[in-house]
Structure formats: C-alpha cells, structure tokens
Amino acid sequence: MGWAIFSTNHQPIKNQELQCFLQPIPSHRGSAPRDEEAVRSAAAAAAAGHPLPITPGRRKMAGSVDLPVVDLASPDVRAAADAVRKACVEHGFFYVSNHGVDGALLEALFAESRRFFQQPMEGKMALQRDSNHRGYTPPYAEKLDAASEFTGDLKESFYIGPDLNRWPSEELFPSWKDTMELYHSTTLAVGERILSLIALSLDLDAEFFHKVGALNCPSAFVRLLHYPGEVNESDRGNYGASAHSDYGMITLLATDGTPGLQICREKDRHPQLWEDVPHIDGTLIVNIGDLLERWTNCLFRSTLHRVVAVGKERYSVALFLDPNPDIVVRCFESCCNEANPPRFPPIKSGDYLKERLSATYK
Numbered sequence: 001m002g003w004a005i006f007s008t009n010h011q012p013i014k015n016q017e018l019q020c021f022l023q024p025i026p027s028h029r030g031s032a033p034r035d036e037e038a039v040r041s042a043a044a045a046a047a048a049g050h051p052l053p054i055t056p057g058r059r060k061m062a063g064s065v066d067l068p069v070v071d072l073a074s075p076d077v078r079a080a081a082d083a084v085r086k087a088c089v090e091h092g093f094f095y096v097s098n099h100g101v102d103g104a105l106l107e108a109l110f111a112e113s114r115r116f117f118q119q120p121m122e123g124k125m126a127l128q129r130d131s132n133h134r135g136y137t138p139p140y141a142e143k144l145d146a147a148s149e150f151t152g153d154l155k156e157s158f159y160i161g162p163d164l165n166r167w168p169s170e171e172l173f174p175s176w177k178d179t180m181e182l183y184h185s186t187t188l189a190v191g192e193r194i195l196s197l198i199a200l201s202l203d204l205d206a207e208f209f210h211k212v213g214a215l216n217c218p219s220a221f222v223r224l225l226h227y228p229g230e231v232n233e234s235d236r237g238n239y240g241a242s243a244h245s246d247y248g249m250i251t252l253l254a255t256d257g258t259p260g261l262q263i264c265r266e267k268d269r270h271p272q273l274w275e276d277v278p279h280i281d282g283t284l285i286v287n288i289g290d291l292l293e294r295w296t297n298c299l300f301r302s303t304l305h306r307v308v309a310v311g312k313e314r315y316s317v318a319l320f321l322d323p324n325p326d327i328v329v330r331c332f333e334s335c336c337n338e339a340n341p342p343r344f345p346p347i348k349s350g351d352y353l354k355e356r357l358s359a360t361y362k
C-alpha cells in the first residue's frame with residue numbers, strides 16, 4: 001500500500017515510501033518563487049474580485065477570508081460542535097469567542113513579551129532554546145518552509161513548555177514566570193474545551209481525548225512571537241513565518257491586532273491563493289494541526305499558513321496543544337472505510353513531532 005506521510009491537498013501521495021517521513025516539508029507546500037507567486041496571487045485575487053492593497057512591504061495581498069466564530073459559551077453544545085466540524089472541514093481555521101481568557105491576562109502577557117524581546121540580543125541569547133525545546137530562538141534560526149530561498153524566517157520566539165522551563169531573571173522580570181504559567185494553564189483549559197467540541201463533532205465521546213490519554217501530560221507549548229517592523233533590503237520577499245502547517249492537534253493564537261497572518265486553503269492549487277486572516281477583538285484564532293488531520297484521514301484540514309511582513313512590528317502568542325508523546329495516532333474508525341482507507345500509517349505522536357521539529361531547525 002502507498003502511504004502518505006505528509007498530507008497534501010487531502011490526497012494520498014501514491015507509492016510514497018515510509019522513509020519519506022524523515023524528509024522536511026516537501027516543496028509543493030507553498031514554495032513558488034516569490035515574484036512568480038506574487039504575480040499569481042495578484043492575478044487570482046483580481047480574478048476573484050478582491051481589492052489588492054499594496055502594503056508598506058510592497059507585497060500584494062488577496063482579500064480577507066471570512067472564518068466562522070464559534071461561541072464557547074453557547075448553551076447549545078451540539079450546534080457549537082456542528083459549527084466546529086464545518087469550520088475544520090472547510091477551512092481548518094476558525095475563531096473562538098467567549099473563551100474565558102481574561103483581557104487583563106492577555107494585556108499582561110503581551111507587555112511581558114514586548115519587554116523580553118526589547119532587550120539587547122545578549123540578554124535574549126542567555127536563554128537560547130535548549131535541547132528540551134524551551135527558550136529563545138533568534139531571527140533566521142528557524143525556517144518553517146524548508147523550500148524558502150532565505151536563510152530563515154524573520155521572527156524571533158520564545159518557547160515555554162509544561163515544565164523544565166528557562167525563565168528570565170526574577171530581578172529583571174518579576175512577574176514573567178507567573179504570567180506565563182497562568183497563560184499556559186488557562187489556554188490549555190480552553191484548548192481542552194475545544195477538543196471536546198472536536199470530539200463531539202466527530203461523533204466521539206466528549207471526553208475522547210482525555211480517555212485515550214492524549215491529554216494526560218499533553219505536549220503543550222506556549223510560543224511568544226515577535227515579528228520586526230522594518231526589514232533589510234536583503235530580506236525583501238522574506239516572511240515573518242514562512243508557509244507551513246502546524247504539526248500537532250490544535251493551535252490557539254492570540255495576536256496584538258497587527259495584520260500579517262494569511263492562509264492558503266488549497267495547497268496544491270495553482271496559482272495559490274493566500275487570504276488574510278483579520279483580527280477580531282475578543283477572539284482567539286484556532287487552527288487544526290497535522291496530527292488531527294491524520295487522525296481524521298484528512299477530513300479536517302491542517303491548513304497552510306504564513307505571516308507576511310506588513311511594515312509594522314507584530315507580536316503574537318501561540319499555544320500548541322499536542323497529544324501526550326506516547327499516544328499512537330491512528331485513523332478514527334468513523335473517518336475510513338473500504339472505499340476510503342487510512343491514508344497514513346499509525347504513528348507515535350512524539351516520534352512525529354520530533355521529526356517535524358528537527359526538520360524546522362536544520
């Protein structure tokens with residue numbers, strides 16, 4: 001049988017051998033040469049009747065995508081689960097409102113993040129990312145699209161895991177640790193609620209992800225992100241975060257309201273159409289990762305996305321909520337049958353995530 005290791009446009013890659021798992025994201029994941037791509041996306045946007053605003057970075061952009069907003073406080077849980085299913089099938093992205101993350105906590109989180117990234121490089125590098133994948137990553141050290149012609153993405157970031165963290169000095173950052181730990185636990189709880197809706201949307205028990213152990217010491221990482229405002233001439237066409245899909249179950253994203261995030265709903269369509277994901281006050285952005293795409297046999301989309309430079313500094317914070325590393329991700333029975341057999345072999349979550357991460361930092 002030909003297994004697909006990385007999904008592409010929800011079709012299996014025929015005759016792909018298992019060793020391909022060790023390769024970085026293949027080049028068809030959003031890697032058209034930048035000029036050609038700009039022309040193509042402009043043409044597609046024009047054809048679709050979208051306006052083409054020219055950003056300070058002189059990048060042409062398509063229109064905005066109209067993603068659904070799921071109310072997490074809705075008493076009609078069935079309707080919320082149905083809305084989640086529709087969003088995951090059609091877009092792989094949606095917003096959640098009434099999520100319960102306090103505005104004051106978000107304000108404190110962004111203030112701490114700004115203060116950390118505003119330090120001189122020396123202070124940040126003292127907490128450089130370690131082998132446990134915690135800490136600071138400078139600009140250019142990470143390349144989310146392996147096919148990008150640039151050395152690396154423009155962003156800098158800081159990873160905070162469930163434990164074993166590296167913290168800035170308490171003297172300089174007295175409330176940093178408490179703020180980060182509170183944000184970690186708060187968004188983890190929101191993520192668990194979203195996963196319970198996702199389980200219901202797949203006609204599984206609401207507690208499914210708990211029951212199979214995926215949420216027993218899950219691999220949950222908060223990542224603070226900072227994108228520069230001004231970019232050097234040599235970085236013209238480079239991305240804040242180059243095209244990628246997220247690796248795990250779900251991602252919850254808070255932004256400071258600055259635009260830049262774009263999604264491409266049809267990975268293999270040419271020309272690719274990139275659409276802006278506008279900020280909506282009071283909401284978090286949620287997207288599906290590759291492991292959930294595998295679990296659902298590509299019923300749910302792990303959608304390609306990127307962050308373009310918009311000539312303005314940008315801060316965002318992601319929570320990557322991934323399963324316990326020992327969980328084996330195997331196609332749900334409800335998502336396959338004889339006519340639609342599993343497209344991926346079962347895989348241990350930790351093995352999959354480790355390979356994807358190591359490809360990102362080569």
Ligand SMILES: O=C(O)CCC(=O)C(=O)O
Pocket residue numbers: 223225241246253255261305306307316317318
């Ligand atoms: O900053 C953003 O808006 C997106 C970040 C992202 O896609 C990621 O870190 O995986």
Ligand SMILES: [Fe+2]
Pocket residue numbers: 244245246251305
């Ligand atoms: Fe992402």
